[in-house]
Amino acid sequence: MAALHHLVLPPRLLSGHGPPPVLRFSRRPRPLLHLLPRAAAAATRASAAAATAVSAPSDAALQNFRRWLSSQGADTGSVAPAVVPEGLGLVAARDLPRGEVVAEVPKKLWLDADAVAASDLGRVCGSAGDLRPWVSVSLLILREAARGGDSLWAPYLAILPRQTDSTIFWSEEELLEIQGTQLLSTTTGVKEYVQSEFDNVEAEIINANKDLFPGTITFDDFLWAFGVLRSRVFPELRGDKLALIPFADLINHNGDITSKESCWEIKGKGFLGRDTVFSLRTPMEVKSGEQIYVQYDLDKSNAELALDYGFTEENSSRDSYTLTLEISESDPFYEDKLDIAELNGMGETAYFDVVLGESLPSQMITYLRLLCLGGTDAFLLEALFRNKVWEHLELPVSRDNEESICQVIQNACKSALAAYHTTIEEDEELLEREDLQSRQQIAIEVRVGEKKVLEQINDIFKEREQELDDLEYYQERRLKDLGFIGDNGDIIFWES
Numbered sequence: 001m002a003a004l005h006h007l008v009l010p011p012r013l014l015s016g017h018g019p020p021p022v023l024r025f026s027r028r029p030r031p032l033l034h035l036l037p038r039a040a041a042a043a044t045r046a047s048a049a050a051a052t053a054v055s056a057p058s059d060a061a062l063q064n065f066r067r068w069l070s071s072q073g074a075d076t077g078s079v080a081p082a083v084v085p086e087g088l089g090l091v092a093a094r095d096l097p098r099g100e101v102v103a104e105v106p107k108k109l110w111l112d113a114d115a116v117a118a119s120d121l122g123r124v125c126g127s128a129g130d131l132r133p134w135v136s137v138s139l140l141i142l143r144e145a146a147r148g149g150d151s152l153w154a155p156y157l158a159i160l161p162r163q164t165d166s167t168i169f170w171s172e173e174e175l176l177e178i179q180g181t182q183l184l185s186t187t188t189g190v191k192e193y194v195q196s197e198f199d200n201v202e203a204e205i206i207n208a209n210k211d212l213f214p215g216t217i218t219f220d221d222f223l224w225a226f227g228v229l230r231s232r233v234f235p236e237l238r239g240d241k242l243a244l245i246p247f248a249d250l251i252n253h254n255g256d257i258t259s260k261e262s263c264w265e266i267k268g269k270g271f272l273g274r275d276t277v278f279s280l281r282t283p284m285e286v287k288s289g290e291q292i293y294v295q296y297d298l299d300k301s302n303a304e305l306a307l308d309y310g311f312t313e314e315n316s317s318r319d320s321y322t323l324t325l326e327i328s329e330s331d332p333f334y335e336d337k338l339d340i341a342e343l344n345g346m347g348e349t350a351y352f353d354v355v356l357g358e359s360l361p362s363q364m365i366t367y368l369r370l371l372c373l374g375g376t377d378a379f380l381l382e383a384l385f386r387n388k389v390w391e392h393l394e395l396p397v398s399r400d401n402e403e404s405i406c407q408v409i410q411n412a413c414k415s416a417l418a419a420y421h422t423t424i425e426e427d428e429e430l431l432e433r434e435d436l437q438s439r440q441q442i443a444i445e446v447r448v449g450e451k452k453v454l455e456q457i458n459d460i461f462k463e464r465e466q467e468l469d470d471l472e473y474y475q476e477r478r479l480k481d482l483g484f485i486g487d488n489g490d491i492i493f494w495e496s
Ligand SMILES: C[S@@+](CC[C@H](N)C(=O)[O-])C[C@H]1O[C@@H](n2cnc3c(N)ncnc32)[C@H](O)[C@@H]1O
Pocket: 049, 050, 051, 054, 086, 087, 088, 089, 160, 161, 164, 165, 231, 232, 233, 249, 250, 251, 252, 253, 254, 255, 308, 309, 310, 311
């Protein structure tokens, strides 16, 4: 999934020769999205963080789920699933100290690769070759849903939300609110990716096994299963370990929890520890009747939270913008630059996440200097300098090179900023409104955050441009090293 995130991130700066590298927008044409059913009528937000597209299941469905959990041997003694502002959540049945185990879910209830293999899907998924784990678990979810009451997981499937506020479920009209953002590009890229996986499994598995999928499975169904996994799987359980853990997945996120300690473990239980369970602990002390929360991911930006879970946080460290820098194949020094980048652990393309209020990522300026290197500075690219060049690039190389970086970045920021349909001021005014629906709030928070980061980047390079005359460049450093420049900056002549 990490790779996915980087598929489509404008703006993209390409190196080149002669004039400074130009900005190429890799923004795709406006996406043609399937019109998805609208979310259940969004209620007023209980808090800035509360998602509202999640319609609560009926009391009967919730009761049935609780009965199912205990009949299947899940240990849920200290918490109960309940309706909360975020949809469903886990509420403490008694006072719980920090670190207390609140749920233990036996492996037989997990939806994972083993469950796929053990099901009637096992043979078809196995023979379909390299199905990605999320694809086969998505198919399992859809297969089990198709079995209705006969499925082991029926009571669990009945309480899953039909959609969240994740941008993958937004209508075309709603997506207009994030016009110009990186979030829109990423959302479009993710949906295209899911669509292409769906096209494959539809042809190879769904249509070829009508006994397993007697009804129609649409792209929207597949997207729903993808969204379920994306929003409910504990981050460390992705990839081959991907597992959807019923009941434990009802835990909601609270941004106030900042501990990096894991709140769950997989352990053996019962006779000789033979029964594997997923054990969830509360990361905070909780009073009886209060909701138990965890921190989903401290490192996710608001755009990632919006895409994965359908909420954002009012926290500037979640405001981020990813700059994509790339050595252009048309750069006359392409081979040399690529070689230097690779020797220093980087590649043809580099991604730099710039966070609001934080300094620029390390290596960004160095990589930019490499990208903009040309003209009379090109001697640094010669093989002779290969082992030292990165060190040289860590400091200003020449006025031309530094100026080129400043201009290229400022132009990129300006052009990215021009693509948004509102200004920061307009967005901040909109955020004051009481009647915002959850998706509008998410859209505004993401776009205002991206714009603030772009302005921050622009200001850094604007300021730097004013200081170009005060910087010390390669030639000056070199002359100093050779003893040709005195401490007061004068050139020392042999004659004097
Ligand atoms: C792992 S599930 C948690 C259970 C979920 N609330 C439910 O009703 O099934 C994650 C989803 O819960 C909601 N959620 C969790 N924490 C939230 C928060 N702090 N604010 C808003 N929505 C939240 C989002 O819809 C998210 O996609």
